[in-house]
Amino acid sequence: MSHGKIREDKTCLNCGHQVEERFCPHCGQENIESRHPFYFLFTHFIEDFTHYDGQFWGTLKNLLFKPGNLTNIYLEGKRQKFVPPVKLYIFVSFITFFMFALFPFDISFGDRDDPKDTDKAGFFENMTSSEVKKVIDSIKTKPHLTAEDSLSIKTLSAFADSTQKGIKHSLKMDNKIDADINVNGYNNRKSYDSAAAKNPSSLDFIQIPLTHKFFELKEKGVTKAEILRNLTEKSFHNLPKALFIYLPLFAFFLWIFHSKKKWWYFDHGIFTLHYFSFLLLNVLFVFLLGKLISFSNIGSVNILLYLVMSALLIYSIAYFFIAHRRVYHAHGLVSIIIGMALFTVNFFAFTLLVAGLAMVSFLMIH
Incomplete structure (x- = not known):
């Protein structure tokens, strides 16, 4: 090359x-x-990650369709044929979060008072009335509208409007935090700090910063929609860090459940890098399919895309069990039992990590 x-x-x-x-x-x-020339920087970057004399495409094929194969080959010492695990994970992470940034999440709530939202429906509005709008559009495409068609359009339009307003009103996303909302009976920071000083708790290191941030946002008059938008944005920016932190923890759980003499922590790290690279790619595919659904107005196409998304989500779970059995060479029943135990432990551990990520993201809201 x-x-x-x-x-x-x-x-x-x-x-x-x-x-x-x-x-x-x-x-x-x-x-x-x-x-x-300047363009060489970009062409060189693309060539480095997509050619490798066939390394990249061979790695991608094995990663997606042959669970555990890359890990087995690497641990056997054949390390020139495919992209190294660390380099693969870094590249996949870059591509995934670059695509997220390129096509950001739509967290609008249809607040028509905001001039930025005057020409687009909110996230929850699209979810509640999109199907009704499709029916209305299909009726309008008729060359000649009858009286019944006109009545149907009016009825469906009124239904869609009432549904949107009802949900928006019930969520009250454009409202500020109510003045009567308190924390453990305290309506302001001063009274809360006074009580916390008299009755200290072992959880104060978590509760006090979160409560201070809550009262700060309450005093500023921040709306619920603004809080949710900021929380989502901050969480998204912190997600790569959280995944990177969780990598050694995932490998540690593998180390606990397998023979320490046969398997070193390094071996579990290689398995983890390959599995997380697959998960990131799978998340990227689901995300892109979701974007296609938001742009498509064809019902049959959307149904097909939903089926593909569901299949990918199921495959991401099955992938772990297949890769685990192929790499660790456990018998069928033993592999399933260990796999279920690992899956459960990681589910709770990752849930705690996500909760921590949400708290950090909340504290970063301005």
Whole structure:
């Protein structure tokens, strides 16, 4: 694979050895021109991650369709054929969260008082009235509308409007935090701090910062919708950090449930990197399918996309059990029991991590 024009000078720029062909036999550096046009930065980046003389596409194929195969091959010592686990995870993380940033979540609540939302329906409005709107549009496509068609359009439109207003009113997302809402009977920070000083608790390190933030937002008059938007945004930005923190914990649980003599923590780390890379790709596919559904107005197509999303979610769970059995070579029943135990432990541990992430995100709201 070529990344640039070969230099006429056969002296390696890196170590000074003679280079007979493209690569230096001493240090391995490619003997190409050191100066390139600006676009080379992007083409070089893409080539590095999509070619690897077939490494990338072979890695992707095995990762998606052959659970546990990449881990087995790597632990056998065959480490030049596929992309290294750490590099794979970093690249997949970058692509996944780049796509999230490119197509951000729509957390609008149809607040028509906000000029930014005047031309688009809110998130909950789309969820409650999209099907009704499709029926109305299908009626309007008729070349000649009868009196019954006109009546149907009026009735369905009134139903959609009442549904939107009812849900919006019930959620009260455009309202500020009610003045009578309190924390353990205290309506302001001063009274709460006074009580906390008299009756300290072992959980004060969590409760006090969260309560202070609550009273701060209450005094500023922040609406519920603004809080939820900010909480979602902050949580999204903190998610990559949370996943990175959880990697060694996931590997630690694997280490606990398997033989310490046969399996080293390093081996569990490789399995974890491959599995999390698969999960990130799966999340990306589900996210993109969800975006396609939001843009599509064809019912049959949306049903098909929902089925594909459901299949991907089921496959992500089955993938772990298949990969676990193939890598750790446990018997069927033993593998299932250990897999279920690991799945349960990780579910609760990750739930705690998500709760912690939500609290940190809440404290970051301004």
